Amino acid sequence: MASSSIVLQLPVIVNGSYSLPKARNSHLTISTSFSFRNKWSQIKCQSTSTEEPKTKRNVLDNASNILTNLLSGGNLGSMPIAEGAVSDLFSRPLFFALYDWFIEHGSVYKLAFGPKAFVVVSDPIVARYILRENAFSYDKGVLADILEPIMGKGLIPADLDTWKLRRRVISPAFHTLFLKAMVKVFTDCSERTISKFEKRFETNESGTIELDLEAEFSSLALDIIGLSVFNYDFGSVTKESPVIKAVYGTLFEAEHRSTFYIPYWKLPLARWIVPRQRKFQYDLKVINDCLDGLIRNAKETRQETDVEKLQQRDYSNLKDASLLRFLVDMRGADVDDRQNPSKMRKAQEEIDSVLGQGRTTYECIKELVYIRLIVVEALRLYPQPPLLIRRSLKSDVLPGGYKGDKEGYKVPAGTDIFVSVYNLHRSPYYWDRPNEFEPERFLVSKTSEVEGWAGFDPDRSPGAMYPNEIIADFAFLPFGGGPRKCVGDQFALMESTVALAMLLQKFDVELKGSPESVELVTGATIHTKNGLWCKLRKRPTSP
Numbered sequence: 001m002a003s004s005s006i007v008l009q010l011p012v013i014v015n016g017s018y019s020l021p022k023a024r025n026s027h028l029t030i031s032t033s034f035s036f037r038n039k040w041s042q043i044k045c046q047s048t049s050t051e052e053p054k055t056k057r058n059v060l061d062n063a064s065n066i067l068t069n070l071l072s073g074g075n076l077g078s079m080p081i082a083e084g085a086v087s088d089l090f091s092r093p094l095f096f097a098l099y100d101w102f103i104e105h106g107s108v109y110k111l112a113f114g115p116k117a118f119v120v121v122s123d124p125i126v127a128r129y130i131l132r133e134n135a136f137s138y139d140k141g142v143l144a145d146i147l148e149p150i151m152g153k154g155l156i157p158a159d160l161d162t163w164k165l166r167r168r169v170i171s172p173a174f175h176t177l178f179l180k181a182m183v184k185v186f187t188d189c190s191e192r193t194i195s196k197f198e199k200r201f202e203t204n205e206s207g208t209i210e211l212d213l214e215a216e217f218s219s220l221a222l223d224i225i226g227l228s229v230f231n232y233d234f235g236s237v238t239k240e241s242p243v244i245k246a247v248y249g250t251l252f253e254a255e256h257r258s259t260f261y262i263p264y265w266k267l268p269l270a271r272w273i274v275p276r277q278r279k280f281q282y283d284l285k286v287i288n289d290c291l292d293g294l295i296r297n298a299k300e301t302r303q304e305t306d307v308e309k310l311q312q313r314d315y316s317n318l319k320d321a322s323l324l325r326f327l328v329d330m331r332g333a334d335v336d337d338r339q340n341p342s343k344m345r346k347a348q349e350e351i352d353s354v355l356g357q358g359r360t361t362y363e364c365i366k367e368l369v370y371i372r373l374i375v376v377e378a379l380r381l382y383p384q385p386p387l388l389i390r391r392s393l394k395s396d397v398l399p400g401g402y403k404g405d406k407e408g409y410k411v412p413a414g415t416d417i418f419v420s421v422y423n424l425h426r427s428p429y430y431w432d433r434p435n436e437f438e439p440e441r442f443l444v445s446k447t448s449e450v451e452g453w454a455g456f457d458p459d460r461s462p463g464a465m466y467p468n469e470i471i472a473d474f475a476f477l478p479f480g481g482g483p484r485k486c487v488g489d490q491f492a493l494m495e496s497t498v499a500l501a502m503l504l505q506k507f508d509v510e511l512k513g514s515p516e517s518v519e520l521v522t523g524a525t526i527h528t529k530n531g532l533w534c535k536l537r538k539r540p541t542s543p
């Protein structure tokens, strides 16, 4: 039976070494084998836990499949084809459906819906090939098409030539000294959030307050990015900011456009007539006005070179808000609390011994091993974004397909690809109990037979503090990989570690309602539909 507190069991922390799956024995070709299905039958996934058939098709779906096969079929050689049920795509987030088709069709398959076709990749070796080994043969494809009207070329969707120039400018901004200095900003902003929560208790006699932690953490993330990158205080923790709503609104629209058949939004009058397009234009204006103000402010307070950096319009930072939301993960707890201290208690014990009632510092983050693992486990289960999007610039051959096609899977130029991070992170081939929340899965005893990573030395590199895609051979890649990997990964991870530590230092947190009642949706990243409502109680040690 699922309990709703942060999940259970004591971690065995030995020398900070991490155990991660290795992708050397890829499962590229066994998608339809008996052993695959056998294995599948033993694991459960929220997207497939129903007895209903996974893919239901209606007239629209059948028409769509015929259309897709006419337009794009046959191009991809022996690659298995998942005939997408259009109705399925509208009834739940796309990444759930992609998981079911991964289980049905294997780790490289073609997804056909309407006039569109995508190759969906759920295999670490193919992911590594596309993202790192042959990275410059791919651009951001659909993502760039969709984001162009929202953020211009920015950096995330930028074509390769634009990217080369901009990446060189922005990367040095995230060096270790900057990150160390930012821990103070993370701590100051988190303190503001905690004080706000504490104030709620002054007028509350029950001893419990209820909060939407999704909304609260979004505000915290916006304040942090405002202060640390733009030197501007949104103060959104204490007053509502329209920017967060507008950013999420545009991201929802981006996702809608990437999966909708006809680009009706390109019609001249669509932006005035269609309500959702009118809202989109409004959201864009809110964001652009805000950014123009930030850039003006930065011009007045900083040197020219910094301003150039700021002009790389980029809203990716709100992904760390998404991560923060899922830090308080409630799934999978079914252990008797009397025999096994809960994961929340374990985390709090660590916080008490490292921080006491004090503030977080960079040095403390190094000691907060378990909190850091909670952060990465939350990212494994809820990767932000759940898909990485690419388009082949020239024809290529993906590794795999060895059964019927010795040369691998041929992909013609212009092929759209989804690297499904969600599928990789929950692959039954690479993770034991893939759908359970178990931060300690990353740990390995020094004496263990399991090959783990022993390179943990935060003094030499802060990047070494968290498991990453290199040590996981691309079975774990919450920040992507290769040259287009996230520049803000360490920033986001440290910020989240600080925020979680400060929250649990002061409060016991419990999900309101059952874990199943938290409905997930996507708008480029994973969100909850109605908020992440939690009950907070002050901890006895808290003054």
Ligand code: HEM
Pocket (backbone or CB within 6 Å): 155, 156, 157, 163, 167, 229, 314, 316, 317, 319, 320, 321, 323, 383, 384, 385, 388, 389, 478, 479, 480, 481, 483, 484, 485, 486, 487, 488, 489, 491, 492, 493
């Ligand atoms: C939990 C928080 C975050 C997550 C999960 C995340 C994830 C990602 C991922 C997966 C990519 C690669 C996209 C691709 O390959 O198509 C990416 C790129 C990027 N991220 Fe993040 N990110 C986060 C926070 C941040 C923050 C805080 C910043 C900056 C302050 C940032 C800046 C960027 C930039 C600039 C890129 C583009 C890199 C390039 O194309 O060279 N991200 N992010």
